[in-house]
Amino acid sequence: MELSELKVKFTELYGGETGDVRLFLAPARINLIGEHIDYNGGFVFPAAIELRSACAVRVREDGVLNLASTSCEHRVHADISELKGYGKLKWGGYQMGVLSIMKDMGYAVCGMDMLFDETVPHGGGLSASAAIELATAIAAATVSKERAGTKIDRVELALIGQRAENEYVGMNCGIMDQYASAMGKRGHAMLLDCAKLTSRYARVELEPQGLALVIMNTNKPHSLITSAYNERRAECEEALADLKKAVDISHLCDLDEAGFKAHKGAIRRGACRKRAEHAVYENQRTLRAFDALNAGDTALFGALLTASHESLRDLYEVTGAELDAIVDAALAQSCCTGARMMGGGFGGCALALVRMGEQAAFKKAVGERYQNTTGYVPSFYETGIDDGAREVLGV
Ligand code: GLA
Secondary structure: OOHHHHHHHHHHHHOOOHHHOEEEEEEEEEEOOOOOOHHHOOEEOEEEEEEEEEEEEEEEOOOEEEEEEOOOOOEEEEEOOOOOOOOOOOOOHHHHHHHHHHHHOOOOOOEEEEEEEEOOOOOOOOOHHHHHHHHHHHHHHHHHHHHHOOOOOHHHHHHHHHHHHHHHHOOOOOOHHHHHHHHOEOOEEEEEEOOOOEEEEEEOOOHHHOEEEEEEEOOOOOOOHHHHHHHHHHHHHHHHHHHHOOOOOOOHHHOOHHHHHHHHHHOOOHHHHHHHHHHHHHHHHHHHHHHHHHOOOHHHHHHHHHHHHHHHHHOOOOOHHHHHHHHHHHHOOOOEEEEEEOOOOOOOEEEEEEEOOOHHHHHHHHHHHHHHHHOOOOEEEOOOEOOOOEEEOOO
């Protein structure tokens, strides 16, 4: 929904005038490359996109917190001084987690009416959840700043979002999605060093090189994600514990390919060895992809995307039939120079690098082929690369 309409919906729900309703938004993300290595101390290469979560907010002086959404009937009504015990909500867990953690950290979180609206598809691997967390966090932090002068530290807000997901939702995610939503920069992707929590921006200028990024949604809900994701993390931790007996490292991604070859024998279980191999090689691919993009070597960039998918399929085993089918269908088109799954996997979205001007034919051909193979009708998005979480003024 348009942001001006969201303000009107807000007053229909909560009463009053639109004048004192404020708007905040936080973007979803794509990840160019660097998958399943944010929690292994690796480099990832995400970008914030124009699909977003928005939040209309009005401060309340009575300490009541009301949460609502434009897309479902669920509501949360709470006392701002009692945010604990809301861990098992059908809806609202991300917001309650963020607000509760912020309160524990000393932010002056006050009563609020909040109405959320998303343009990012849920369960699509574009991290709708991080967008909701960061929209909540930026809204509450801005209001707190005005009340108590607390600073707004965007990396801290990203960490709060991650904690909310880990502690309230049980998804043991890394920092990539929340960081990208907090730190996005229009027209740029960020090479994020997940061990140090620092990043460098790189301009994404594909159009002058005759290329476009197309997001392909398998429309396969990835329900398996939480359990299999947490299982992969545990396998990586096991591999790391084995390796630490042989070599002095803090994260799997501290090893390069040569280091991995030298020490892989220390990893006892075969499955864990495969997961670690993916992490080490994916990290190196990400660094190469960053250099390739900066050097304008889009052929190498595309090849690295495809190699990433193959590793996620064969070594990390998180793709599944639908993501494999859509990536295969994309790569079968001569206008596609690279494709890979994004996010946690087992469904959700993939990314394709497509020759400019041929997107329409590409979507049609991929759509037909994918539907014939899987029975699902896919969706496609082409979206710009946006700034990070922020207040929207003048609407
Ligand atoms: C999900 C998680 C991220 C990251 C990706 C895989 O999106 O939220 O932290 O681990 O999966 O790269």
